[in-house]
Amino acid sequence: MNMKKKGTSLLVSLATVSLVLAACGGGNKSGGNDASKDNGKENVDKSLFPIETSNDKDAIKGGTLNVALVSDSAFKGIFSQEFNDDAYDSKIFQFNVEPLYTYDDNFAITNDGPTEVKFDEKAKTATITIKDGVKWSDGEALKAEDIAYTYEVVGHKDYDGVRYDETFKNIVGMEAYHEGTAKTISGITIKDDQTVVIEYQEVSPAMLNAGGGIWSGVLPKHNLKDVPVKEMAASDQIRKNPVTLGPFKVSNIVAGESVEFVPNEHYYKGKPKLDKVVLKRIPSDSIVASLKAGEYDVALSMPTDIYKSYEDLENTTILGREELSYTYIGFKLGTLDKEKGEVVTDPKAKMADVKLRQAMAYAVNNDEVGEAFYSGLRQNATTLIPPAFAGYHDKDLKGYTQDIDKANELLDEAGYKDVNGDGIREDKDGKPFEINFASMSGGEVAEPLAQYYIQCWEEVGLKVVLSTGRLIEFNSFYDKVKADDKDIDIFQAAWSVGTDPTPTGLYGRDSEFNFSRFATKDLDKLLKDITSEKSFDEEYRVKAFTAWQEYMAEELPVIPTLYRYETLPVSNRVKNLDWHYGATQWQNVELTAETTEK
């Protein structure tokens, strides 16, 4: 069973396509899980960028923080984790929506948020206890019934968001409620005003992770109870004057353009220091000029492909961190049996020889790709767990770096030889051998990057051509890849993994998203180990992750190609902004000058 939650998505460079990203913004960085701390991020190279501001000037009283949201289209403005499916909206509501729990630097749930989460793996329950004095932005107390109500909304048959998935169905009695055969969800019990117990059918260690199975959102029942679930996403209670738990609350909205936030005086961690936050949508063409002119203090979702144009701005500090995503090149090794919902690996597939796959990985230089195409903001990926998951990313795996001799050697061994002397290798039977490569259009580097890979492979004698003869538009690309199109042997794509690194959803035997269609008994076992009961022991879990990463690096159904950095330009007058995942505390952020430098 897939015990993960959303937060993973197809990454695209097309701004027009809506994506689902993790909705677990905000929260507190803290001690939490000790075992994971030992493997913690102290060891990870963060030298490329600072990750928090180092402004030590005296703060002014109050002030307005001007925030830019870089996007080429108007934002949607759905201010709720339950109804949102858009990365831009979740960047906006980080100021006013606060999740129920916080997480540490390994994304494990911690208890520094508005509630305490106690997970009992034996009883298969999670007990959520609301701390004293936690209030909604309208002054009402956060109650246990709000949490229960949230599940009733997401599980409702009229609910039209994307959150009702396996993790919700995993709650005892949820499906009966969803189908209308039960009035309430039997697995959710309100113990008292401040305590809710949720009972699950199955538990997995992934549930200890933020976004791993315990829903982090909460809706104000007193405010929403008269709104039919069908109309909720469109209602003013969600879009215009949402009642939320976060440090700020919405005071004004111009649809699709800008949002004004004022401090939430009922915020349980104390009133924020700023007087106001004004967020505006800015197109990528003018964001650099705007920063230069001192119009903004923070630029959210800053494009990295124009990094060169803003790296030296004098009035701005660039914060950076590793994204929870990676680019990869996948090999088609089988098909999906739609009826059984199972991957069927074909031992006779064109790319079935592991040496061929390894040779193709040795043929390319991804560090060079990162430097040349992405100004160094992308780097050679070594494993399928991005380094941001410091505890689970296998640092000892070196991955594949360019080694042309080794690539040639492997191909010779595998029997791909050039029999007619034209510089291109034929297949094992001496017949012409051509590999079809599918790559997505979008962005300026898409074409040169695809051509670069094709050239690299030609150097080792492999003839690779673009499927359909050109780059493929995002929707068609995934249509073809999903349908195991005969014209695709290899494909370049990206995954954004949310705050839960469990790989079953991407590489499991019964996962539709296992686009390589690679499944073996060994892999089944390794994946099962990661989500097994034994993995509730952190040390065991880390080992299970390592074993899986090593296996995938050896068998190479996909070549991880690039890790990505994301950047956050911050003006020099901003103080106390920490951009570690889950550590940003907007209520603590201050300004040290009346106006932004130019």
Added chain:
Amino acid sequence: MWKTVLRRVLFMIPQLFILSILIFALAKLMPGDPFTGLITPDTDPKTIEALREAAGLNDSILVQYGRWITNAFKGDFGVSYTHKIAVSSIIGQRAGNTVFLSLFTIIMTYVIALPVGLLAGRYQNSIFDKIVVIYNYISYAVPTFVLGLVILFLFGYQLQWFPTSGSVDVGVTSGTFAYFMNKLYHLILPGLTGAILGTATTIQYLRNEVIDAKQQDFVKTARSKGVPVSKVYSRHIFRNSMLPITSNIGMELVALISGSIFIETIFAYPGIGQLFIQSIGSRDYSVITALVMLFGVITLIGTLVSDILMSVVDPRIRLD
């Protein structure tokens, strides 16, 4: 004339019907659907499938079309898949902005172009005329986005006279005079960009018409009767020169609604043009079809209005 108008209006119905079939089929033929972009490895594919089923996307295209056209007749264009609000309200939000911007642009265009075109024609080959001709060539040649960026950079960032993005400041109470003025303030740069581009055509038409008309017999007759020069221009030539401009008004009306993707993008101005492109990208069928139908209706009405106006301006043209 009213008979003709009625006939034309009735004839729109089959035209729009055919348009609706075409656009519906074309929209569905695009690869992907509104849920493709929502795929996450952890959203159970079954969840997405359930959403697809609930949205009726698994029905045959005929069934979907039947459902859509029935609702459309009742004035219900459905709910946007991406924005999750009624199509009419999302289009309403954007259309307000677009109409406001286009009206402003058109007014500015005519305020500049009418006197300039008339004077350039009247004083043909003067220094003023030569400057106007050069200006025309340049504004014809410059692409919208280049001009937009230059104007934005100069007046927005360098001189900082005008706001650089949006249609209104957040926090201004809607409905007040200050709100209106604030909107107007935000309109100046995008409006100016549109106007500079729009003036080229209008000036060119007017100038040529004036030059033509000057040679006409009725002008010579008027002059020989002793009508003062200024009166000849304001009465005889002006009205004649307005003919091509009038025939253009229908198309202006279309532009009024359909917006400009370039100007909207550069000035972060949320209008219809962007909404349209964005909806195509995200396969937001309900918005795409509603917008194309809207454009269709406006285009048909626009040409009709043009024809009516033409017959008013030029008595030689009869509608029937």
